[in-house]
Amino acid sequence: xxxxxxxxxxxxxxxxxxxxxxxxxxxxxxxxxxxxxxxxxxxxxxxxxxxxxxxxxxxxxxxxxxxxxxxxxxxxxxxxxxxxxxxxxxxxxxxxxxxxxxxxxxxxxxxxxxxxxxxxxxxxxxxxxxxxxxxxxxxxxxxxxxxxxxxxxxxxxxxxxxxxxxxxxxxxxxxxxxxxxxxxxxxxxxxxxxxxxxxxxxxxxxxxxxxxxxxxxxxxxxxxxxxxxxxxxxxxxxxxxxxxxxxxxxxxxxxxxxxxxxxxxxxxxxxxxxxxxxxxxxxxx
Amino acid sequence: xxxxxxxxxxxxxxxxxxxxxxxxxxxxxxxxxxxxxxxxxxxxxxxxxxxxxxxxxxxxxxxxxxxxxxxxxxxxxxxxxxxxxxxxxxxxxxxxxxxxxxxxxxxxxxxxxxxxxxxxxxxxxxxxxxxxxxxxxxxxxxxxxxxxxxxxxxxxxxxxxxxxxxxxxxxxxxxxxxxxxxxxxxxxxxxxxxxxxxxxxxxxxxxxxxxxxxxxxxxxxxxxxxxxxxxxxxxxxxxxxxxxxxxxxxxxxxxxxxxxxxxxxxxxxxxxxxxxxxxxxxxxxxxx
Numbered sequence: 001x002x003x004x005x006x007x008x009x010x011x012x013x014x015x016x017x018x019x020x021x022x023x024x025x026x027x028x029x030x031x032x033x034x035x036x037x038x039x040x041x042x043x044x045x046x047x048x049x050x051x052x053x054x055x056x057x058x059x060x061x062x063x064x065x066x067x068x069x070x071x072x073x074x075x076x077x078x079x080x081x082x083x084x085x086x087x088x089x090x091x092x093x094x095x096x097x098x099x100x101x102x103x104x105x106x107x108x109x110x111x112x113x114x115x116x117x118x119x120x121x122x123x124x125x126x127x128x129x130x131x132x133x134x135x136x137x138x139x140x141x142x143x144x145x146x147x148x149x150x151x152x153x154x155x156x157x158x159x160x161x162x163x164x165x166x167x168x169x170x171x172x173x174x175x176x177x178x179x180x181x182x183x184x185x186x187x188x189x190x191x192x193x194x195x196x197x198x199x200x201x202x203x204x205x206x207x208x209x210x211x212x213x214x215x216x217x218x219x220x221x222x223x224x225x226x227x228x229x230x231x232x233x234x235x236x237x238x239x240x241x242x243x244x245x246x247x248x249x250x251x252x253x254x255x256x257x258x259x260x261x262x263x264x265x266x267x268x269x270x271x272x273x274x275x276x277x278x279x280x281x282x283x284x285x
Numbered sequence: 286x287x288x289x290x291x292x293x294x295x296x297x298x299x300x301x302x303x304x305x306x307x308x309x310x311x312x313x314x315x316x317x318x319x320x321x322x323x324x325x326x327x328x329x330x331x332x333x334x335x336x337x338x339x340x341x342x343x344x345x346x347x348x349x350x351x352x353x354x355x356x357x358x359x360x361x362x363x364x365x366x367x368x369x370x371x372x373x374x375x376x377x378x379x380x381x382x383x384x385x386x387x388x389x390x391x392x393x394x395x396x397x398x399x400x401x402x403x404x405x406x407x408x409x410x411x412x413x414x415x416x417x418x419x420x421x422x423x424x425x426x427x428x429x430x431x432x433x434x435x436x437x438x439x440x441x442x443x444x445x446x447x448x449x450x451x452x453x454x455x456x457x458x459x460x461x462x463x464x465x466x467x468x469x470x471x472x473x474x475x476x477x478x479x480x481x482x483x484x485x486x487x488x489x490x491x492x493x494x495x496x497x498x499x500x501x502x503x504x505x506x507x508x509x510x511x512x513x514x515x516x517x518x519x520x521x522x523x524x525x526x527x528x529x530x531x532x533x534x535x536x537x538x539x540x541x542x543x544x545x546x547x548x549x550x551x552x553x554x555x556x557x558x559x560x561x562x563x564x565x566x567x568x569x570x571x572x573x
Binding site: 103 | 363366376378379388
């Protein structure tokens with residue numbers, strides 16, 4: 001049994017509904033186990049004073065609140081962090097589901113990057129460079145496509161038939177992929193790539209690939225544009241290898257092309273989402 | 286009575302095959318059954334109606350808005366409809382409450398307290414309010430179907446689209462479902478795609494039958510049943526050219542359609558009889 005108890009100020013704030021959902025859930029979780037605090041909460045509730053109310057009604061009300069709090073899904077550590085950043089509770093719910101649906105993708109990404117890192121340590125350095133430059137820029141693009149493909153059957157139809165903004169959903173899926181894949185990829189790049197600036201040079205091409213896939217996926221199933229973009233990027237990297245310019249990715253022209261493609265794809269995506277998208281997973285019809 | 290839904294010469298193709306071919310009908314408040322053999326186009330039609338997919342030809346108007354209009358117009362439709370797909374696979378590790386909480390967010394219930402209250406309300410409607418924290422994978426098939434039905438009730442929608450809602454439900458659960466649906470139909474429009482003709486007889490006002498992507502029948506249930514009058518027979522042996530025959534619980538053999546032999550008694554028809562007579566051998570093959 002915890003020695004901690006709910007003080008009068010917290011009880012009063014709870015009764016006047018001034019606590020945020022997380023604090024309220026914490027208070028109610030404690031009250032489930034602590035009889036003393038249940039009575040304190042009952043006394044702090046707004047409305048008629050304790051003497052004016054039937055004790056049975058108070059208890060019923062309190063247990064209803066406790067039951068409600070217990071049945072509410074946990075927001076988790078990442079959810080609490082997002083709430084502190086000002087993200088709404090609704091979006092926290094969405095990110096939690098996106099993360100649950102995309103677990104296989106996250107595991108696959110981590111595995112691929114780990115294998116690349118091991119290959120860099122044990123195998124020929126040039127091959128590891130090439131492998132990393134093929135894989136890393138494609139991770140976010142393929143990840144966005146995967147987060148749509150991994151939605152269970154039936155839920156995909158419910159998502160498309162719901163008023164939730166397709167752009168907002170795309171944003172959260174992309175954010176999930178970026179947060180789970182990019183930092184690890186940057187860290188692996190720092191180990192694998194022995195060239196100034198190379199460890200982050202793939203970020204702009206990655207942005208361009210991701211936006212191209214997202215924009216194209218407003219027309220088609222995301223897998224098709226993802227496969228096309230992947231093939232195109234592999235062709236670019238192979239061409240650099242054949243011309244013996246493996247670090248072309250770090251040059252200003254390459255980075256400028258990536259910026260131009262990103263801007264073009266972003267404008268197209270915005271136009272598609274804001275106007276009249278045709279059937280697709282991303283556009284929501 | 287004003288139409289809630291209007292299908293006007295709607296065609297939907299998958300490649301060269303027209304799954305729906307020049308389909309037209311109106312829906313008004315009440316419960317309308319959508320019957321048809323497997324592959325008749327029922328699920329495709331519901332997908333179009335729910336705005337989850339779009340027609341190749343024709344116009345669909347739902348609650349005053351075109352489904353092929355701008356996103357804002359489709360969003361207006363989506364705010365007022367509830368949709369139960371034929372099959373719902375749930376995300377791994379999710380609880381019943383968590384699943385409904387997610388769908389409520391998708392339906393723009395942004396106020397957390399109000400959303401959670403709504404989730405509890407629909408859980409109670411389907412009899413799952415005593416187990417909100419249970420993982421979905423631990424629910425039985427019937428409970429999962431009820432959970433899927435619960436999400437369609439969030440927000441008390443004006444239009445409810447249900448695809449095979451009673452699959453996997455036991456008789457008691459089916460009775461509860463019918464009661465819930467009848468209550469809902471007082472205020473809104475329900476389109477119920479089903480193979481369960483008992484459900485049609487129990488709760489529906491009207492029946493639309495799709496065969497080969499076309500509307501083969503559209504009318505009230507009583508008239509549909511009456512179309513089978515004097516075409517269903519009880520005898521001690523099957524009628525040779527009947528569409529379907531089976532042993533009747535009251536004794537003898539029930540034959541639907543065909544030329545009655547001497548001594549055969551006309552039996553009171555049911556929705557199932559009328560459906561079998563309308564669809565013919567395709568219905569029997571579809572049910573096999």
